[in-house]
Amino acid sequence: MGTHPDRSTALLTDHYELTMLQAALSDGRASRRSVFEVFTRRLSGGRRYGVVAGTGRILEAIADFRFAEDEVRFLRDNGVVDKATAAWLADFRFVGDIWGYAEGELYFPGSPVLVVEGTFAECVVLETLVLSVLNHDSAIATAGARMIASAADRPCIEMGSRRTHEQSAVAAARAAYIAGFAATSNLEAGRTYGIPTAGTAAHAFTLVHDTEREAFEAQVAALGRDTTLLVDTYDIAQGVRNAVAAGGTELGAVRLDSGDLALVATEVRAQLDELGATSTRITVTSDLDEHAIAALAVAPIDGYGVGTSLVTGSGVPTSGFVYKIVAREDDTGTMVPVAKKSKDKVSIGGRKYPVRRRENDVATAEVIGIGEPPATDRDDRELLVPLALGGTPQNIGTLDDARARRHASLRELPVTGLRLSKGDPAIPTHYEER
Structure with missing residues (x-):
């Protein structure tokens, strides 16, 4: 070795x-x-x-x-x-x-x-070393597999780095990828294990700009139309209008992080379609676990971002x-x-x-x-x-x-x-x- x-x-x-x-x-x-x-x-x-x-x-x-x-x-x-x-x-x-x-x-x-x-x-x-790795990683993979099963064909992104120890975050991203997650927000996991990485933006990016429209235009200018815009910093309906105005009908995705996600996603889908952004995806976050994901199965959602629940084993942190x-x-x-x-x-x-x-x-x-x-x-x-x-x-x-x-x-x-x-x-x- x-x-x-x-x-x-x-x-x-x-x-x-x-x-x-x-x-x-x-x-x-x-x-x-x-x-x-x-x-x-x-x-x-x-x-x-x-x-x-x-x-x-x-x-x-x-x-x-x-x-x-x-x-x-x-x-x-x-x-x-x-x-x-x-x-x-x-x-x-x-x-x-x-x-x-x-x-x-x-x-x-x-x-x-x-x-x-x-x-x-x-x-x-070797006892403690073996158990500390297997108990943690298998707990994350088990929780992640349940989430993937609930999500059916909709992709999930692991984004729990801010909710666990910095080294545990890398291990959790690896275990989540084994469980079926499509990508991770953790760059060290990407470098160390070759896991695809993905990221959007936080509310802070919108708030540092004078207007939401200005923030969206800056993000699109820097990252292209396939980026994901966070539309619930202020009023969601206006956020969707600003997003389409900034990114056009070819905008990649919008993200929802609050509210009744099933209801809001339905309203946002209808609004996007009315604005001609029929291919713009809807990604949701906000303390999701396998049960919440299963409850959203009938909603017009295209992907999930999962953090706290995943990296803590969804209430079962050890195997x-x-x-x-x-x-x-x-x-x-x-x-x-x-x-x-x-x-x-x-x-x-x-x-x-x-x-x-x-x-x-x-x-x-x-x-x-x-x-x-x-x-x-x-x-x-x-x-x-x-x-x-x-x-x-x-x-x-x-x-x-x-x-x-x-x-x-x-x-x-x-x-x-x-x-x-x-x-x-x-x-x-x-x-x-x-």
Whole structure:
């Protein structure tokens, strides 16, 4: 794996990871071969499916998971690790294997979305990093996919950068693109991940001019007739007249950011048509979520801009993933299953092998083999793909591949699985042990 020498991710972790590492190095268990899995016991928010996102970012983060001189000095100066552990960390390189659900794939309770295999030491130190990425990105992708489903064929733009942490904004834009969003307002996401970017103007641009008409004429002069004019700073009907006067009947779009959007959009559409701007699109914003978008399905709206709700997971900011050891080597060198048995947090031991069971191309169950692949029929679809082997990242495809995968996976679901209301997962999860 490649690395950025000036940017380590090694301390994006919890103290207890290194507490366990030091104790395991001390008693000789650190080198035991182990299998850790990432899964969720239930779908957060009563949703019917989840969308995997963040895998590519995890591989990038592991590549930069290096304890250089500065990191080691901090740990030693603050008494986090002893000298022997510091020496081990200074030489750390992840050389294990990682398997997982490809980005854009759907997941359900129990789905082993990531399987990390290696020594106990090299697997355990990755827990917090892996979970922080997957829990955030998959929550955004899941919310975004619900919004895209509600929007049908109307494009959505991600524009939530001002409502979250500056680095989370970039990750959210990436996850939203996987979910099907057409573009982002975040320029760093555009530079880093090649996501199309888009932007209009704020009310401030209108207010800095002496008149709304003057503001619109300036925007059209600078950006061309295909620009989008924000028409609700003052009176919307007059704003539409000013917009068409400034941009002509070939004006690209107008944006609405307030009021009863369904009613206002209907009125604006009629007004645009009367003025001859029949091809001018209507884009709406204003605290939209998947439910609001669904309610606007019958309105003459051509696109949506979504911010706060998207970057906060539409009320579900985390996916509820956990990272648990499910198998480890015993003193004879044999791999044995292990599992947590505490109340309400039971896990199932043994390395998992999942398939998506289908009938006539419709998903019917998540079938998970324990210890070996389940018995399958010809319509089953295997879910785990290699992400890193011997520490070397594998070809995981592009973000456009992930978008296509999300689209195809959703099309497999039974119709009831697309409901926005809270309910049971779209398909059940079954375990098979042979």
